[in-house]
Amino acid sequence: MQRISRTVVLAAILSPLSSAALAQATNVQVYGLVDMYVGRSQMSGTPSTTVANSGGMTTSYWGIGGTENLGGGTSAVFAIEGFMRADTGEAGRTPGEAMLTRAAYAGLNGDMGQVKIGRLPSPLFQLTGNLNPFGFSTRFSPLMTQMWIAGYGVAIMGDSGWNNALHYTSPTFGGGFSVVGQVNLGERTGTSAGNNSIAVLRYNTEALMLAAAVQEVKNGLNQSAAAPSQRTVFAGGSYDFKVAKVFASYDRNKTELTGRRTRMLHAGVAVPQGAGKWMVGWARANERTNVKAPYHRDTISAGYDYNLSVRTDLYAMGVYDKISTSTSGTTLATGIRHKF
Template sequence: MKKTILAMAALAACMSTASAQTSVTIYGIVDAGIAHTTNDGPTGDRNTVEAGQMQTSRWGFKGTEDLGGGLKARFALEGTLLNDTGAAGVNTGTPASTSLFDREASVGIAGNFGSIDLGRQNLLGIGSVGLADPMGLAFAATSPNVLFGAMNFGAVYGAFGTNGAGNSALRQSNSVKYVSPSFGGFGFGLMHAFGEQAGGIQRSSYSGVSAFYNGGPIGVAGAYARMKNNLNTDLLTSYGVGAKYTMARAVIKGTYIRNEVDSTNRTIAVAGVGVDVPVAPAMTLTAAVYNTKRYGDQFDQDSQQYHLIGRYALSKRSTIYAAYTRANTSNVVDLASGTAAGFGAGIINLAQGVVAPGSDKANRFTVGVMHMF
């Protein structure tokens, strides 16, 4: 009997050790809001249910294995949820028209040296400059920093990098990413994505570098990226900086991001500033302003967005919110383009998702709920 008890105790101890060494987490965000948009083109106002407003709805798996000596193996699989319709995954280009894990699919090693991950991953700027986004990367489908700063507007940036024409450049497939450990608050990242095309190593490739500092109340980051088209005949470069300062009663954040197309000299720049103000233990107000400009080619355009957001935490995992957005553009979005993006005849919709074709301004009111699991 004693031997049996001892054997069971030893087995339990081994199982406990194995459990401590390996972990797998299922997680996600389900977010939806009701939006009322005024002056939505010639047809008037519009009411919609939109997924992923405060944060993009997503689901995923992540795990680590402790290899000893401070070394860990890890993986991450994350996909978009379109919970307003029940769909999952978005178009990521060649080779698949849709991807189950469009947001991330990576495996790597982490230790005292930093981390190395391989697969489909965010651009370096998302994890550095993106942390200072005035809205905290909220309203990703309409945010100038996400659409233009992070190059998520496929009709404008899809010809560059690994994803193929018409698709977002915000994430890159076939990539290798290194992120350093923190040295007194300082760190850096390096990333390269292979175009995997015969006849030229630079075809459809991405290369990027970032640097950041996070110490006490101050956070500062910068990122640089360059992407080639599939024939290696054109180049897209992006530069971004961001900073945030935490005070006793507010957090001030600001970013400036600029990207340029070599063949046309087209430049799109986004400047944003915002402030988070806790007004109660469970409630935070956010005010943010973005100015987006296009210049360098034969088209000069600009757009402004103004945001006011209120968040109320019902718990650590559930939040309700209300938001107001005002958007103006210098050009009436082209009606003859024949695309939902309003992209055609040389005019780019710099207020994509808010100002509709046939308009040059709009207001949007949103109320919603977000749950994290």
């Protein structure tokens, strides 16, 4: 019944397409996630706010994606995905954001790997989300907040997704190694400004994950030729002892013009208990720039995530945030996340 209902929804959304075109796809699905939480939110040096917000553990989104078997071990893939703010019913993470900011791509999978072209998630964002106990939470994960969120210092220039991007993921080789490469083309006549790139080397076994990445961002989020470039080096790993899964990583960023240099250490652990897991994480960012004295920021989070089913979970989180030159902030929140 679930497959039939999703097909009906898909047909309604894509009504301009013929039924014959839909029938060619071997697997087309409508999917997504809604995440809402309530609580008290406060970052270091800011007043507290009582909130009912979207996207506590995962940013709420919707998507339509699918594959088509082309034969010979090759398949075509596509996805169009958009963020949403479930607390207000608005599209996007922020007002005015494009409809399909999460992803919009087409590509091929085969024995030689995977190639995708379009609006694509940043491999560095994907990597940091996989190497901390809170996953892709840009609200509660110390690593994700300090690396990607403006209020916490945003160590990384650029968005969590890249426009005009070309992506490659290699097959697994050597007992667990794989390579990921991605570039986005600035599409500026007579200049390489905006031609951002990243390379990732990963090693995966059943219990162990190790990864290293080098990223070059030449134009930042707004694709301005005048924006400074930034070089990022990231290395991290995780190991699952079954009774606990531990995480650790190191990040180094150097931004031109501003002279900003960021060094970040992160450690965390996830401990399964009952139908859920306990999570604890810490990140420290040491900052140096040309315009202010050096300082550091510590963010510590702890919480429990309880699975009501394979699709629905409840969570309770606490976050302590402290800049060395300012007052501390504390966030307490509880929420619900449902996947469809």
